[in-house]
Amino acid sequence: MQINGTERARATLSYLRRKITTGEWPIGERIPIEPELAQQMSVGRSTVREAVRSLANMGMLETLPGRGTFVRSATPTSALLNEFLNAFTLEEVLSYRRALEIEAAQQATIHRTAEDIIALKQAAAREQGCSMCPIATAGSSNPAFESQFHLLMFDAAKNRLLAALYAGINEQLRSPQHRGKLANITSAADMEHYHQKLITAIEKQDFIDAVHAMAAHVDHDIVIVTPEQQVVPALARTKSQQDRIKDLERDI
DSSP states (O other): OOOOHHHHHHHHHHHHHHHHHSSSSTOOOOOOHHHHHHHHHHOHHHHHHHHHHHHHHHSSSETTTTTTTEEESSSOOOOHHHHHHTTSOOOHHHHHHHHHHHHHHHHHHHHOOOOHHHHHHHHHHTTTOOOOOTTTTTTTSOOOOOOHHHHHHHHHHHHHHHHHHHHHHHHTTTGGGTTEEEEEOOHHHHHHHHHHHHHHHHHOOOOHHHHHHHHHHHTTEEEETTOOOEESSHHHHHHOHHHHHHHHHHHH
16 A cells, blocks of 8 residues: 555654654754665655654754754653643643543554554553652652653654643643642552553554543542642542542443
8 A cells, every 4th residue: 555645744753753752862862864764764855854844843853054953852842832831720731631641542542553552562661660750750859750651652643733732731740830739649550550551442442441541540640739748639529420430440
């Protein structure tokens, strides 16, 4: 089957972004030159050029005349988005982050490739035993490593806008004004459980299971805490509603 130009462009962008998000191309490293990348991926130089330009617009790459193109960020960032998010409450930002993750899980079941599944499995294996969220530990003396699993899930969704918004929200949550206001309430075992459920659903292309697994996962991810370290519920639910959700989680 012949691949059309749009599909080639998406595949090229996904390939380059994965090189960055997985750390294969670390921050500060100069990436291969345009002809080399075109040859590696069997695409035209114009396709590579457009993908590099898109990643530069996201803040992930920077092209310096006469020197080459360098990795500047492992995630898409946007100063404009961060400035925009400053107008909203922490509760509103977390709620929108939750919606983005659920939508990305659904789209990943539709657009994922075999390479995406391999990358997700490798990331889940690397992150076994870790329950600390990089956002909740930002600025602390013992920050968590940068989790790649969710970034790769957004990569599998093949939706640049979702990925850019998600990265921008994470940058906002890491900012100094939110330090001490967020906590991670999941255990390493629970995180591994939800990651495995997501991988299984995405691999089977079962968007219903993927959505349920992600909704359950984010409900046990980062939460807002008071100065006394009391958890502020993300959503207002009655006890019967919460019990029903727990019953559904057992079936996931």
